[in-house]
Amino acid sequence: MQRADTGARSREVILREAVRLFSRKGYTGTSMRDIAEAVGLLPGSLYAHIDEKEGLLVEIVNRGIDAFLDAGDVVVSTPAPPDLRMRALIRAHVGIIAENLEQTSVVFHQWKHLSAERRTVVVDKRDRYESMFTRVVDDGIAAGVFNAGMNARIAVLSILGILNWVPEWLSPNGPEPVDEVADRLTDIVLVGLYGRRP
Amino acid sequence: MQRADTGARSREVILREAVRLFSRKGYTGTSMRDIAEAVGLLPGSLYAHIDEKEGLLVEIVNRGIDAFLDAGDVVVSTPAPPDLRMRALIRAHVGIIAENLEQTSVVFHQWKHLSAERRTVVVDKRDRYESMFTRVVDDGIAAGVFNAGMNARIAVLSILGILNWVPEWLSPNGPEPVDEVADRLTDIVLVGLYGRRP
DNA sequence: CCTACCGATCGGTAGG
DNA sequence: CCTACCGATCGGTAGG
Numbered sequence: 001m002q003r004a005d006t007g008a009r010s011r012e013v014i015l016r017e018a019v020r021l022f023s024r025k026g027y028t029g030t031s032m033r034d035i036a037e038a039v040g041l042l043p044g045s046l047y048a049h050i051d052e053k054e055g056l057l058v059e060i061v062n063r064g065i066d067a068f069l070d071a072g073d074v075v076v077s078t079p080a081p082p083d084l085r086m087r088a089l090i091r092a093h094v095g096i097i098a099e100n101l102e103q104t105s106v107v108f109h110q111w112k113h114l115s116a117e118r119r120t121v122v123v124d125k126r127d128r129y130e131s132m133f134t135r136v137v138d139d140g141i142a143a144g145v146f147n148a149g150m151n152a153r154i155a156v157l158s159i160l161g162i163l164n165w166v167p168e169w170l171s172p173n174g175p176e177p178v179d180e181v182a183d184r185l186t187d188i189v190l191v192g193l194y195g196r197r198p
Numbered sequence: 199m200q201r202a203d204t205g206a207r208s209r210e211v212i213l214r215e216a217v218r219l220f221s222r223k224g225y226t227g228t229s230m231r232d233i234a235e236a237v238g239l240l241p242g243s244l245y246a247h248i249d250e251k252e253g254l255l256v257e258i259v260n261r262g263i264d265a266f267l268d269a270g271d272v273v274v275s276t277p278a279p280p281d282l283r284m285r286a287l288i289r290a291h292v293g294i295i296a297e298n299l300e301q302t303s304v305v306f307h308q309w310k311h312l313s314a315e316r317r318t319v320v321v322d323k324r325d326r327y328e329s330m331f332t333r334v335v336d337d338g339i340a341a342g343v344f345n346a347g348m349n350a351r352i353a354v355l356s357i358l359g360i361l362n363w364v365p366e367w368l369s370p371n372g373p374e375p376v377d378e379v380a381d382r383l384t385d386i387v388l389v390g391l392y393g394r395r396p
Numbered sequence: 397c398c399t400a401c402c403g404a405t406c407g408g409t410a411g412g
Numbered sequence: 413c414c415t416a417c418c419g420a421t422c423g424g425t426a427g428g
Contacts, residue, residue, distance in 0.1 A: 147394075245424065
């Protein structure tokens with residue numbers, strides 16, 4: 001019953017510190033020596049637990065984006081009306097950000113430093129995630145719930161912009177509950193500044 | 199009438215290539231040797247024209263953010279109704295992005311690599327710019343044009359999210375004119391997906 | 397703007 | 413996981 005998984009545990013510690021440092025200093029601005037110092041190892045000792053620096057980034061980015069995909073899949077598989085599905089997507093999205101602020105910020109900003117092949121995998125996942133929002137907007141227009149006259153592509157890009165910006169200002173321990181924040185964002189998305197609602 | 203300003207001209211060439219490289223590889227991911235090769239000099243020769251690497255970033259970021267501030271000042275000094283001022287702010291913002299995509303992307307993503315004192319200057323400018331949007335939203339609520347029930351702070355953060363995301367997808371040579379794109383973004387901001395408008 | 401170079405730091409490895 | 417180290421690359425400089 002003792003720790004037979006010290007190796008895996010060390011790896012998690014390294015990943016945790018890498019997330020912290022990558023989010024603060026960027027991937028290219030963080031050295032393996034920075035990470036080693038943060039976890040209390042000598043630089044060369046890191047390589048007893050990991051293969052290469054980029055492997056850390058790959059794992060962090062993929063874990064992060066998979067969290068969004070998994071949460072989105074749950075929402076998309078429900079048969080709720082488009083506006084309620086949009087609210088659920090935004091709640092799920094903001095919830096994941098709140099649970100893991102630094103990881104999300106690495107996912108959003110550091111994936112560009114991945115090698116070409118690894119970047120392709122990430123971009124494909126991101127496209128799949130974005131298509132969930134496109135689907136909801138298109139469904140809403142088809143159902144007569146959303147404005148048929150709007151530019152659906154630009155509407156989706158606006159929503160993604162709102163959501164991608166959230167990690168820059170959200171404080172998970174702030175006064176308002178996270179779901180409350182998500183719902184106020186959804187209000188803006190649905191009714192805008194004018195605010196006439198059905 | 200000949201070029202007496204070769205020095206200043208070389209400096210502009212260096213800045214132009216630095217913008218390109220910083221936007222593609224990031225500030226910390228770009229070496230002075232990368233820049234030297236791009237402008238056709240040997241690495242050490244760059245220092246006949248510039249003082250230090252960070253000086254390049256300082257100048258790029260400040261030029262970029264000043265463009266937004268100057269354009270915003272023009273809009274804010276007009277007495278138009280809040281919704282029209284919002285439309286004008288968004289048009290100005292998208293226009294500047296379209297004119298200088300790579301510079302904008304450096305402004306948005308690389309300012310974090312500035313030293314503490316220089317970063318403070320940039321953050322102050324950014325706060326001033328953001329306050330223009332806050333002012334318009336507050337004016338709109340006070341005038342009864344915008345929904346008094348919304349969370350104004352979150353509304354402003356949503357607008358900034360939309361605008362900060364634009365450099366990631368705008369193609370200045372795309373099918374729709376840039377002002378058209380800006381107006382469709384404004385539509386979303388004002389009336390949302392439901393789209394009831396006054 | 398080039399030649400020639402500086403000390404520091406980089407990601408990573410061999411051997412134990 | 414440490415010792416000891418590798419070649420490559422970093423930002424920047426002296427002197428011309």
